[in-house]
Amino acid sequence: MREGQGKRWITIIALLCSLNLSAQEISVQGGFLEDSLLIGQDVNFWMSATYPPDMEMVFPDSLYSFSPFEFSDKTYFVTQIRGDLAFDSTVYTIQSYEIDKVQYLKLPAVVLNGRDSIIIHTPLDSIFLTELAPVVSDSTKLKTNLDYQLVDTQFNYPLMYYIIGGLILITIILLLIFGKRIIKWIKLRRLRTQYEQFSEVFNSYINKLKVDPEPELAERALVFWKNYQQRLDKVSFSVMTTKEILSHDFTKELDKPLKSIDRVVYGKRVQENVFQDFQQIDEFTQDRYSKKVEEIKDGK
Structure with a gap:
């Protein structure tokens, strides 16, 4: 993660920490820290929740399916108790190998309260794919390069051994079947x-x-x-x-x-x-x- 991006999500989390925690409701928030991504590049998705301290809140771990993204890492912040509310936050580092121009993600938080469980999702957030190469159209002209490129050659020894072995086997079979005829033909020719x-x-x-x-x-x-x-x-x-x-x-x-x-x-x-x-x-x-x-x- 770039240094500027790190400062950005730290600032966001700090702002979330400063929210008025006096309300007695459960709140789950989240979103991308970056505006765009490159294929295979790390991006960060933050997630936070406020809830009563007598409840237990569970965030997704590395086994969760982050589709269409792939999990890479996460940074977890220790639960903070302020007044009558608890505050949890996590930043996930993920990657994408999809080519959709806009990609979406939302994550669930599970509230455990005795035998009851409540699943609350973050708002659906989007991120844009940055294309490094322009889209190739039917009218795009390709530049032809006919320059000779010297490439190191490597002899295929295993293939050579298979060919030699096959020839030897075929020769033995032919000699067993036609050996006498071949010898007779050689004698007559000589x-x-x-x-x-x-x-x-x-x-x-x-x-x-x-x-x-x-x-x-x-x-x-x-x-x-x-x-x-x-x-x-x-x-x-x-x-x-x-x-x-x-x-x-x-x-x-x-x-x-x-x-x-x-x-x-x-x-x-x-x-x-x-x-x-x-x-x-x-x-x-x-x-x-x-x-x-x-x-x-x-x-x-």
Whole structure:
């Protein structure tokens, strides 16, 4: 409460104390000490009563509903006895969060006299709401501010943990349901990629041998084929001789082309049709690739 307001209600109470207390009637008075209020700001409502000393007067306490106001504090003055009347007074500090332009309040005093109780209200008093901002009308123009405002960013770690946990859970579920299919698809894709790379390079060797059937070129093509066939069949073709390669049951059809290529490579003899031997090897490798694909699809 401001100092000026405090002096004001003290003066009012002092004047009330100076009233003629000789009358034998009960009188309850009250009102706002301020003329206006701001939302949420403390204002003061005074209340006083005169009554015969043999009666008991009760004023509202903090549990009373001061609607539309809210109770904040109160200052109670000790009962004074003057002549044949008693005088009580209290100042309530209250607040309002309503937006009504005029707000009203009256408070009750309860006179206890044996089994009988009498409720007497103060006169209804009003106070005006002071508006800090003008009322916005339809014609009010708002000022646009497009200046960039730098705002500190904060990473949402809890959300990140939820997303990661959800992705892990979804992955586990997918693996349990589609795990075998996914693994099979990965194997087939890798097998196809390796074969396509081999086929592209090996066919380039064959095309070159059609034009230039040199033993050195034939040797490089043979080594390249052995290395790929070794990965495909999981057999160490790269360190095997032709005889050792032909000892396997599935390589019997390579007998003629491999022996013909050996005469070119190791005998250093130019043979114009050597590319046809490599074409037979290419057909063999293609057949082995197709069988591996079927094995993977059958789950072997």
